[in-house]
Amino acid sequence: MKPDYDLAREAASGQEAAYEVLVRRYQGTVRGLAHRLALNPAEADDVAQAAFFTAWRKIGSFRGGSFKAWLCTIAYREFLQARRKQKPEIEFDESAHIISFDTSAAALGDQLDLERALKTLPENQRICVVLCVASGLSHSEAAAATGFPLGTVKSHVNRGVETLRKRLATHNVA
Amino acid sequence: MQTDEQYDDLTALFAETDEALQNDVFVKQVMQPIRKRVRWRAPLLFGAGGIGVGAAVSQASGLIDVISARTPTVEVTLQPVDVTLYETIMAQPMWVAAAAMSVLSCAAIIAAERA
Numbered sequence: 001m002k003p004d005y006d007l008a009r010e011a012a013s014g015q016e017a018a019y020e021v022l023v024r025r026y027q028g029t030v031r032g033l034a035h036r037l038a039l040n041p042a043e044a045d046d047v048a049q050a051a052f053f054t055a056w057r058k059i060g061s062f063r064g065g066s067f068k069a070w071l072c073t074i075a076y077r078e079f080l081q082a083r084r085k086q087k088p089e090i091e092f093d094e095s096a097h098i099i100s101f102d103t104s105a106a107a108l109g110d111q112l113d114l115e116r117a118l119k120t121l122p123e124n125q126r127i128c129v130v131l132c133v134a135s136g137l138s139h140s141e142a143a144a145a146t147g148f149p150l151g152t153v154k155s156h157v158n159r160g161v162e163t164l165r166k167r168l169a170t171h172n173v174a
Numbered sequence: 175m176q177t178d179e180q181y182d183d184l185t186a187l188f189a190e191t192d193e194a195l196q197n198d199v200f201v202k203q204v205m206q207p208i209r210k211r212v213r214w215r216a217p218l219l220f221g222a223g224g225i226g227v228g229a230a231v232s233q234a235s236g237l238i239d240v241i242s243a244r245t246p247t248v249e250v251t252l253q254p255v256d257v258t259l260y261e262t263i264m265a266q267p268m269w270v271a272a273a274a275m276s277v278l279s280c281a282a283i284i285a286a287e288r289a
Contacts, residue, residue: 020201024196027195027201027204028194028196029192031192031197031200032188032192032195035195048200049200049204052204053204053208114184114188114191133181134184134185134188136185157181161184165184
C-alpha cells in the first residue's frame with residue numbers, strides 16, 4: 001500500500017488518480033466524522049464532499065505528518081462553516097443534551113447504540129470524542145484542529161468515553 | 175490521565191461503522207468535479223501563458239529597437255520619458271490588452287489555487 005505522503009505529493013502535482021486513492025482510503029473516516037458531527041444527516045455528506053474538495057485544493061500545503069489528521073481537521077472546519085450557515089433555531093442546544101434511549105434501538109446492535117449514545121453528549125465533548133475516539137486523532141492533533149487547549153480535549157474525551165461506556169452498559173443490561 | 179489505548183474497543187466499533195460507509199457513488203461525486211477542473215486547468219494555464227508569450231514576442235523586436243536607439247541618450251542625461259516608446263506600445267493596444275489579460279488570468283488562477 002502506497003504511503004499517504006507519496007499519494008499526496010502525486011496529487012499535488014495534478015495526478016487525480018493518486019487523490020482518488022486517498023479519497024477511497026479515507027472516505028469512511030471523513031463521512032463518519034461528518035455524520036457524527038452534523039446535526040442534520042442530509043448535510044453530512046455535503047460536509048464530507050466539501051472537505052475532500054478543500055483538501056484537493058490545499059493538497060500542496062500538506063507537509064507530511066498524519067494525512068488523516070490533516071483531512072479530519074479540514075472536515076471539522078467544513079462542519080463549522082456549514083453550521084454557521086444553518087438557521088439559529090436548529091443550532092445545537094447544549095442544555096438539552098440528555099436524551100433518553102429509544103428502546104426499539106436495542107436490537108440494532110452495539111454500533112447503532114454507540115452512535116446514538118454519542119449524539120447525547122454535549123457538543124464540545126462530542127466533537128472531542130468524534131475526533132479522538134472515532135476518527136483516531138491524538139489529543140494534540142484534536143487540540144490543534146479545534147483550537148481547544150490540550151487539557152480541555154483530554155478532559156472532554158475522558159468524560160465523553162466514560163459517559164458512552166455508562167450508557168452502553170445501561171443499554172445492554174436493559 | 176486518559177491515554178489513547180483506553181478506548182480502543184470504542185474506536186474499533188466506530189471503525190466498523192466507517193467501513194460500512196465505503197461507497198463508490200460518493201467517490202464518484204467527489205472525483206467528477208475534480209477531474210473536470212484538472213481537464214480545464216492545464217489548457218487554461220497554457221493558453222493564458224501562450225497568449226502572454228505571443229504578446230511579449232510580438233513586442234520584443236520593436237521594444238529592442240526603441241530601447242537601443244534611446245540608450246545613449248539615457249546614459250548621458252535623465253530626460254523626460256520619450257513619447258516614442260509610449261506611442262510604439264500604444265500602436266498595438268490589442269496586444270497590450272492580451273498581455274495584461276494573460277497576466278491577470280494567471281494571477282487569478284494562482285490566487286484561486288492558493289485560497
